[in-house]
Amino acid sequence: MLAGEAVIATWNGITPEGRDEFYAWHIQEHIPERVGIPGFRRGRRYVAVTPDTRPEFFTLYETDTMQVLQGVDYANRLNAPTPWTKAATAHFRDTSRALARVLASEGPGMGGFLLTVRFDIEPGDAPQLATLIREAARQPRVVGAHFCVADDAASSARTVESKGRADIQAPPTWFAMIEATDGDALSSLLPDSALAAAGACGPFHRGLYRLEYVRTKTAFT
Secondary structure (H helix, E strand, C coil), rough: CCCEEEEEEEEEEHHHHHHHHHHHHHHHHHHHHCCCCCCCCEEEEECCCCCCCCCCCEEEECCCCCHHCCCHHHHHCCCCCHHHHHHCCCCCEEEEEEEEEEEEEEECCCCEEEEEEEEEHHHHHHHHHHHHHHHHCCCEEEEEEEEECCCHHHHHHCCCCCCCCCCCCCCCEEEEEEEEEEEHHHHHHCCHHHHCCCEEEEEEEEEEEEEEEEEECCCCC
């Protein structure tokens, strides 16, 4: 299960010239900074493992509640970005970021591979989609299945950190994340046809990712 009731889910690409700086900044400053905010529990970064997975990177933060993401501590970080943050994010491309509530989360732990699927649905179809996603948690070698809905206003709010950035795209409203021990365990899960039969609408944006880095709760100064 996820380590909280809300998440920040971010998909982003990076320019070739910004790649090394992105890795250094993300590991040494950004994830430790975010996880140090009160109410943040864990941060993870994933990298694409298939050529058709775009954008290349996926970052997930798990928080106690949605109120943490709407609170002053997180806002203060967003409105006082470090010089390194400004330099690193200048190389971001195709960024989608969702501040989301966790509607369903099942499974015994965290997996080394992650499938993300972004889609649209009518709110009334959410229970049916949640059932489909929960069923994925019971498949071989799957260790977690999660269903989230973004707060559109919170996800779209512009801050000092995001001001002037041209890479930021509209946030996804609905998305699923399935975790497993290996990529093959995810290859046949949540096909477009099954999602559509449960009420989801395309286009379906799918990505298969491998875990690169995890940091749990820690102080940061």
